[in-house]
Amino acid sequence: MARIDIDDVTKRFGDGEDGIVAVDDISLYIDDGEFVVFVGPSGSGKSTLLRTVAGLEDQTEGDVVIGDTIVNELGPRARNIAMVFQNYALYPNMTVEENMAFGLKMSTDMLETEIEKRVHETAETMGIEKLLHSTPGEMSGGQQQRVALGRAIVRDPNVFLMDEPLSNLDAKLRTEMRTEINRLQNDLSVTTLYVTHDQTEAMTMGDRLVVLNHGELQQVGTPLECFYRPSNRFVAGFLGSPS
Numbered sequence: 745m746a747r748i749d750i751d752d753v754t755k756r757f758g759d760g761e762d763g764i765v766a767v768d769d770i771s772l773y774i775d776d777g778e779f780v781v782f783v784g785p786s787g788s789g790k791s792t793l794l795r796t797v798a799g800l801e802d803q804t805e806g807d808v809v810i811g812d813t814i815v816n817e818l819g820p821r822a823r824n825i826a827m828v829f830q831n832y833a834l835y836p837n838m839t840v841e842e843n844m845a846f847g848l849k850m851s852t853d854m855l856e857t858e859i860e861k862r863v864h865e866t867a868e869t870m871g872i873e874k875l876l877h878s879t880p881g882e883m884s885g886g887q888q889q890r891v892a893l894g895r896a897i898v899r900d901p902n903v904f905l906m907d908e909p910l911s912n913l914d915a916k917l918r919t920e921m922r923t924e925i926n927r928l929q930n931d932l933s934v935t936t937l938y939v940t941h942d943q944t945e946a947m948t949m950g951d952r953l954v955v956l957n958h959g960e961l962q963q964v965g966t967p968l969e970c971f972y973r974p975s976n977r978f979v980a981g982f983l984g985s986p987s
């Protein structure tokens with residue numbers, strides 16, 4: 745488990761007039777075990793901010809601190825973070841069991857038998873034990889997303905980063921998976937950063953909501969605070985606050 749300190753982080757792509765400031769001087773402290781939802785229009789910097797925390801992008805300025813460690817120089821693996829994306833990114837030629845075991849084999853020195861045990865326990869938690877010998881192509885979108893979550897939690901990460909993980913699912917499955925993700929996060933108390941552009945997810949899933957626009961932080965607060973006491977016109981318009 746881990747607290748996260750995003751400290752004056754800026755991410756620029758390109759230089760000069762053609763340059764884009766994707767993340768504009770953002771500071772945010774996230775407590776251990778907190779579930780924080782990031783919302784904002786397309787291009788507002790949500791994915792870039794998450795990728796910076798994950799170590800998939802180097803920030804141009806500022807620090808990312810996870811636990812007590814400044815992780816600026818650390819690659820994604822060393823940060824012990826699990827990411828889940830909208831396209832599940834499962835390995836198509838591997839079974840579910842192999843997909844889930846792969847990350848453990850690469851990043852730990854666990855014994856084969858320990859890995860097998862851990863994969864089976866996690867599969868049970870996720871209700872996917874019957875799928876262990878299936879390949880992704882044989883499963884529905886909802887099942888694949890469940891496996892992607894299973895593959896993320898099997899590594900017992902410090903932090904979950906989820907970037908619109910449910911946006912490829914139909915409405916019924918989305919509702920189901922929302923509940924599932926909240927249940928998991930409650931059980932595991934893993935610090936979670938969750939990106940969405942879905943209003944319902946923004947209002948219901950997190951402890952706190954972070955609203956972004958043009959790479960800038962517009963408001964941080966509980967979903968109800970942001971909704972009923974928007975800090976500016978943009979937030980009010982975006983969340984559909986009563987006027």
Ligand code: ADP
Nearest residue numbers: 757764766784785786787788789790791792793
């Ligand atoms: P969001 O996830 O909120 O839709 P992004 O973080 O993907 O927003 O993008 C923020 C801005 O940064 C956008 O203007 C986007 O075009 C730009 N951007 C993102 N990734 C890159 C990249 N690899 N190279 C250049 N520009 C990028």
Ligand code: MG
Nearest residue numbers: 790791792907
């Ligand atoms: Mg994005």
